Amino acid sequence: xxxxxxxxSEPFDFQGKHVxxxxxxxxxxxxxxxxxxxxxxxxxxxxGADERARAQAADLEALGVTVRLGDGDTLPEGTELIVTAPxxxxxxxxxxxxxxxxxxxWGDVELAWRLRGPDAAPWLAVTGTNGKxxxxxxxxxxxxxxxxxxxxxxxxxxxxxxxxxxxxQYDVLAVELSSYQLHWAPSLRAHSAAVLNLAPDHLDWxxxxxxxxxDKGRIYEGNRVxxxxxxxxxxxxxxxxxxxxADVEEGCRAVGFTLGTPAPSQLGVVEGILVDRAxxxxxxxxxxxxxxxxxxxxxxxxxIANALAAAALARAYGVPARAVRDGLRAFTxxxxxxxxxxxVDGVAYVDDSKATNTHAAEASLAAYEPIVWIAGxxxxxxxxxxxxxxxxxxLRGAVLIGADRALIREALARHAPQVPVVDLDRNDTGAMRAxxxxxxxxxxxxxxxxxxxxxxxxxxxxNYNKRGDAxxxxxxxxxxxxx
Numbered sequence: 001x002x003x004x005x006x007x008x009s010e011p012f013d014f015q016g017k018h019v020x021x022x023x024x025x026x027x028x029x030x031x032x033x034x035x036x037x038x039x040x041x042x043x044x045x046x047x048g049a050d051e052r053a054r055a056q057a058a059d060l061e062a063l064g065v066t067v068r069l070g071d072g073d074t075l076p077e078g079t080e081l082i083v084t085a086p087x088x089x090x091x092x093x094x095x096x097x098x099x100x101x102x103x104x105x106w107g108d109v110e111l112a113w114r115l116r117g118p119d120a121a122p123w124l125a126v127t128g129t130n131g132k133x134x135x136x137x138x139x140x141x142x143x144x145x146x147x148x149x150x151x152x153x154x155x156x157x158x159x160x161x162x163x164x165x166x167x168x169q170y171d172v173l174a175v176e177l178s179s180y181q182l183h184w185a186p187s188l189r190a191h192s193a194a195v196l197n198l199a200p201d202h203l204d205w206x207x208x209x210x211x212x213x214x215d216k217g218r219i220y221e222g223n224r225v226x227x228x229x230x231x232x233x234x235x236x237x238x239x240x241x242x243x244x245x246a247d248v249e250e251g252c253r254a255v256g257f258t259l260g261t262p263a264p265s266q267l268g269v270v271e272g273i274l275v276d277r278a279x280x281x282x283x284x285x286x287x288x289x290x291x292x293x294x295x296x297x298x299x300x301x302x303x304i305a306n307a308l309a310a311a312a313l314a315r316a317y318g319v320p321a322r323a324v325r326d327g328l329r330a331f332t333x334x335x336x337x338x339x340x341x342x343x344v345d346g347v348a349y350v351d352d353s354k355a356t357n358t359h360a361a362e363a364s365l366a367a368y369e370p371i372v373w374i375a376g377x378x379x380x381x382x383x384x385x386x387x388x389x390x391x392x393x394x395l396r397g398a399v400l401i402g403a404d405r406a407l408i409r410e411a412l413a414r415h416a417p418q419v420p421v422v423d424l425d426r427n428d429t430g431a432m433r434a435x436x437x438x439x440x441x442x443x444x445x446x447x448x449x450x451x452x453x454x455x456x457x458x459x460x461x462x463n464y465n466k467r468g469d470a471x472x473x474x475x476x477x478x479x480x481x482x483x
Contacts, residue, residue: 012114015039018078022094023047023085024056024067027108030161031083032065034115043079045094047072079103083111086155086180107184109177112160114187121150121170124313125177125188127219128196128239130360131306132156132176134333135196138310140174142327146319148172155181172317182218189222192316194309195239197230199359213237220246226278226316228309231258231266253278255316257308259301262287267308267315269293274308274324279315290315291325298338302363336468338364341475346445347372349436349475352452353468358387361454365391368448372439374471376402377455384411387454392416397442399435400424403459427460432467436474449475 019040021032028044036042042065046053049069057067068076072088075097082098082105098105106114124143126135133156140152153163154176163173175190182188195216220227220243227246229239243254255265255278262268264283267276267290274296276288293299296307311324333339336353343349350368355361357380365371365387371394388411397420400408405423412421422438424431439449451471453464461467 012081016041017080018043018076019081019083020045020076020079021083022072022088022092024053025085027159027161028085029056029060030159031108031111032060033063034111034161034165035083036060036063036065038115042066043068043076045072045074045076046070075101075103081106083108084184086178086184090183105184107181109154109160109181109185109188112164113185113189115161116164120164121173122191122224122317123173123175123188124317125154125175125190125193125219126196126309126313127177127179127182127216128194129199129357130355130363131196131302131309132178134303134337135194135306135310136174136176137334138307138328138331139313141331142310142314142319142324143172143174143317145327145330146314146323148319150174152176174313177219179212179215183215185218188218189224190219191224192226192228192313193219193223194228194313195219195230195242196306196309197233197359198235198237198239198242199357210237213242217242217245220248223248223252225251226253226255226312228255228257228312228316230305230309231256231268232260232305255279255312257305257312259305259308267312269304269308274304274311276311276315276321278312288321290321291328295325295328297328297331297333298340298367300338300363300367302366303333303338336465338367339468339472341472342479344440344475344478347440347443348448349471349478350448350450351468351471352450353457353464353471355452355454356456356464358382358384358454361452362387362390364450364452365394368450369394370396370444370447372396372443372447372449373398374401374435374439374449374451375408375453375455376400376405377453377457377467378402378459379404379407379455382407382454384408384454385415388412389415392419395419396444396447397421397439399438399442401431401435401460402427402453402455404455408454429470431460432470433474433477436471436478440478 021044024046044067073093136152143150148171152174155178156176227243229243258268262277265278272293274290277283280286280288339351341349352364355364399422457464457467
């Protein structure tokens, strides 16, 4: 782990500056309004011109912001800074033109970081391929249990700009950051940060696994107290590798979390107890009990790992052990994240529609046995051989839906030929109902029917929430039909 004093980013005077905001939507609209309020001359460019975009444009134009719909590739004349939505790919012509013209490109996270006041709340930051939202929500719950004024913000749905510029005062912020957001946030310097895990995802955006990992690793740059990493990770590069490469402030420590017995400077699990050997006196000999595994909801292995990462960040901030326990007990997971829907005829039906990639699906499948697996959707360039090979022994059967289901079917044929597979060649609104009914035929009492698609949802549903809702509705229909 490198060391070296990191200075904060230079202030930026927006008054009269020509700033282009790339993209409307969740981040673009608040960014445009904030910049306009700071005296910038703002132009918004957006690829699409649908009804929602036109409504957003009208709202901004009423304030005096210029909006160009359907023209997201041309750099407006006189642009001195671009603030981009995180999802815009780095290879867009707009950014090539900006580089040629010497125009800096920031994301909304970079903008929020630059706009913080002199006494701004420090950031405890979390990234990773999976588990970010749950970990940040656990962290916020722990911080609140310690009596701190906090909020879960960032990629989680609450705008960082709103948190930074709003009237509410915070002691500390629990910040979820995606690889996209980190790519466009060069001067971010967190109090402490965690990379939960790394697995191939969004490679169509980043271009390679190496570039994806490098963007995740940016979260460690300039950390002041702790770089939290996953001891158990087997992927390369590992989160520990990213810590070693990071340039941090003098005295910042590497702190690991593990589902096994922790070594000094780690958090882990001993006989059903979450323990801390990092933030204690004489950590060679001492450990602090934090909570019981039973305090984690749900106590699946990957969720215990999330809890340990959240606890590590909270302890880095100085939170007492009791607050870790109380915060974990108070935490309630979001819908569609390993959510138990119902038991029908002795079979448990579990909704993990949030498992939109193979890494998330692998963690979900590892939590149950035997399983009738409902999977499929948009693969986003993923392959499924490793996932199926690791999970084959747990599978009672599989029901496949969605555009790229053939990729999963072929992996099942190669690595789990004994598993019965139902291939549903339909993409209408009743497809999920049919999938649940087929899964019921395959399941036996004591089994779990698990929706863990390993794919994105947009081929058939508006988002993973709608997919999960369709699953839950279909399960409830089973129960009511029996009743």
